[in-house]
Amino acid sequence: MLKRDDIVKLVRVVAETHETEIGCDACFERLDIFAETELSGVDASAAMPLVGDHLDKCADCRSKFEALLTALRGT
Amino acid sequence: MRERTNEQWLTDLRGPNPDEAFADLYDLLVRGLRVGLGSYGGGVDANVGDFAQEALIKITGNLDSFRGESRFTTWAQKIAMNVALTELKRRRWRDVSLHELFARREAANREPADTQLSPEQLALQNTVLQELRRMVGEELTDRQQEAVVAVILEGMPVSEVARRMDTNQNALYKLLHDARRKLKRQMEASGLSPQEVLAAFEEG
Numbered sequence: 001m002l003k004r005d006d007i008v009k010l011v012r013v014v015a016e017t018h019e020t021e022i023g024c025d026a027c028f029e030r031l032d033i034f035a036e037t038e039l040s041g042v043d044a045s046a047a048m049p050l051v052g053d054h055l056d057k058c059a060d061c062r063s064k065f066e067a068l069l070t071a072l073r074g075t
Numbered sequence: 076m077r078e079r080t081n082e083q084w085l086t087d088l089r090g091p092n093p094d095e096a097f098a099d100l101y102d103l104l105v106r107g108l109r110v111g112l113g114s115y116g117g118g119v120d121a122n123v124g125d126f127a128q129e130a131l132i133k134i135t136g137n138l139d140s141f142r143g144e145s146r147f148t149t150w151a152q153k154i155a156m157n158v159a160l161t162e163l164k165r166r167r168w169r170d171v172s173l174h175e176l177f178a179r180r181e182a183a184n185r186e187p188a189d190t191q192l193s194p195e196q197l198a199l200q201n202t203v204l205q206e207l208r209r210m211v212g213e214e215l216t217d218r219q220q221e222a223v224v225a226v227i228l229e230g231m232p233v234s235e236v237a238r239r240m241d242t243n244q245n246a247l248y249k250l251l252h253d254a255r256r257k258l259k260r261q262m263e264a265s266g267l268s269p270q271e272v273l274a275a276f277e278e279g
Contacts, residue, residue, distance in 0.1 A: 001181070002208045004200065006228050008276050010207065013227055014262065015269035017255035024233070025245040032145035032153045058248060060164070060233045067156045071111030072149060075103070 018053065027054040027061050035068050076102060084147040088135055100134070100151060101127050107152045108159055115163060126162065130155035161234060168235045173221065176229055199275050203267065210261045219254040222247055 002010070034051045037044040045052025055062045076099040079087065087096035104127035112119045134151050141150050192200070211220060218240065225236045226247075237247040262269065 002204065002211055004204055004276075007200075007204060007207060008273060009228055010223070010258075011262075011269050011272045011276075014255050014258045015273070017252070017259045019256065021252050023245045023252075024248045028153070028157065032149040035153070036145050036149055058233060059230075060160075060244060064153070064156045064160050067111035067160060068149075068153050070113070071107035071152050071156070074110035075106045 013057070016057065020050070021057070022050045022054050024054070024058060024061055027051055027058070028064070031061070031065055031068065035065060035072060038069060039072055079147075081141075081143050081147040085138060085141070088138060093135075097131065097135075100148075101131055103148055104130055104151065104155045108155055111152070111156055112159060112163075119159075119163065122162075123159070126159040127155060130158045133158065164232045164235055165238070168231065171231070171235075173225055173236070173239045176225060176231065177221075180224065180229065196275065203272050203275060206265060206267060207258075210258055210265075214257045214261055215254050219250055219257075222251050223254055226251060 030048060030051050034044045034048050034055075037047050045055075055065055079096075079099075084096065084100075087093060088100070090096075105123050108123040108126055109120065112123070130151070134154050137154075141147060211223070215223065221240065222236060225231045226233055233247050233251070234244045237244045240247065242250075259269075262272075
């Protein structure tokens, strides 16, 4: 049952929903290219908007991207 | 470690004497995991060798799927991060069942309506709450409702909810996407603007 303090969380994600979104597999497929694009100084989300959108919405995939980016910057 | 082009990595790993390339790749993965997982703290460092070993098996078993669109080492580190973070999330959430999550949620004392609200604001909030409850109950399947509660409202990782619902992360993301799309269309059809709803609840 939806509670009063669930509303903001739910409506925020509903508001950001697009008809076309890629899934986690398609995001992971492009994650290495996305990370290298970001490292090159280019706005990766502008270059690959569907991947950027997925990373904004999916905490699982975002954690992998952030760890990869940190590793690439630090090694 | 000697520098290699993508082609050299593939040639060395597929060649008759891959030991040096295996060792170099393993070292690279361990270094990357240490740096990339630094923020996870406690105990992770002791596991990076196992994560790198498991990743190495996946990488060498899937060399044909590397399309050369990034550096080979970036592709390999992506796979290592996936192995490590999937396992770390599994450990972090291993003692939580969906049943317990839902039971705890139902038992929890939720914030009552803000007593500072005007009668009009309170009435608006109650209308929105009832309407959204109706949409969730009528438009979403039982599985969609479970996924919405576990992932969106309770913050459980998609991969961990998927494991418990006998599906995979990709399929569960798509199920959630369908649920969000249904709710968005229903809100539009009912004349409920997300911006107005958020304003009514956030300002309250």
